[in-house]
Amino acid sequence: METRTTSTDVSIEIHADYVKKSYHTNIGNFPLQRVKFLRELEAYERFKKIGAEFVPNLIAYDIDLQSITLERIEGIDICEILENCSEYDLNRIIDHIIHIDSFLYKNNINCLYTSPKELIYQVEMDKLFLLDFEYTFVNEYFHQILLENIYQNPKMKRINNVRCLDEFVELSKRRLIDVEKYHYRKVKTYLLSKLGMIRKKGT
Structure with missing residues (x-):
């Protein structure tokens, strides 16, 4: 143990x-x-x-x-993938993130904070797992965008392979159009934040 x-x-x-x-x-x-x-x-x-x-x-x-x-889920996290991205299909990883995001949205589960280290990829199974839900809220008004939560996370700055990191961020930004009701969710969350109806990490 x-x-x-x-x-x-x-x-x-x-x-x-x-x-x-x-x-x-x-x-x-x-x-x-x-x-x-x-x-x-x-x-x-x-x-x-x-x-x-x-x-x-x-x-x-x-x-x-x-x-x-x-x-127990074994695999490699997003940070590890981006240290050597030539071995992985980044678009496929993003496909998985978008799929998880869609599931969360449709079931009204909002992950306020998600670290790239909490996304574990099983290469042989081509399966991505999401871990850690301390800052997850069920049946609340706001709608976080999982893909944005990942590439905007401060821990991404610790990745040494700048080329892979830049490639992942650019791919992610281009793929936002594929996120379920992306613009609607962004506008709604913005308006809710103005009304003081959105949480911040630690609350």
């Missing part, structure tokens, strides 16, 4: 077939930890109910210990 502490707030146990994510209960910002845990649990329960194939299966959870046990 491998244990990772991803922050002072969360630890992850990695086993052969499953991963256990625990939100620490003995820290000062316990109420926020509780909210993040419940948000993520709600998202995984919704995904399980509607049969989403791009997220790990929810195996178990413990309300008191604030832990979630999930199917």
Whole structure:
């Protein structure tokens, strides 16, 4: 078993077939930890109910210990892909992201924040998985664009292969036209932000 502490707030146990994510209960910002845990649990329960194939299966959870046990997903993340993009079809990766975005939109699931490290690609299966739903909201008004969330994420600046990064960003911008109701969602989210009806990360 491998244990990772991803922050002072969360630890992850990695086993052969499953991963256990625990939100620490003995820290000062316990109420926020509780909210993040419940948000993520709600998202995984919704995904399980509607049969989403791009997220790990929810195996178990413990309300008191604030832990979630999930199917282990192995593969490479978007950042790793962009360090050596010549080995991968970037348009195919973007196809997967757009497909996931469409599913989220049609089921009214809004991922406020998504890191490129939370998109895991299984090359042999040609399958992309989305992980981590601390900042995911079910049945809210705003509609985030997953593809924009990825290429605009600050972690993308850490990628050393500038050519691959630039290629991915340019391809992504050109492919926005393929995103489900892209312009409608952008306008709606803009108007909601003006009315103070859109969340920010950390809320």
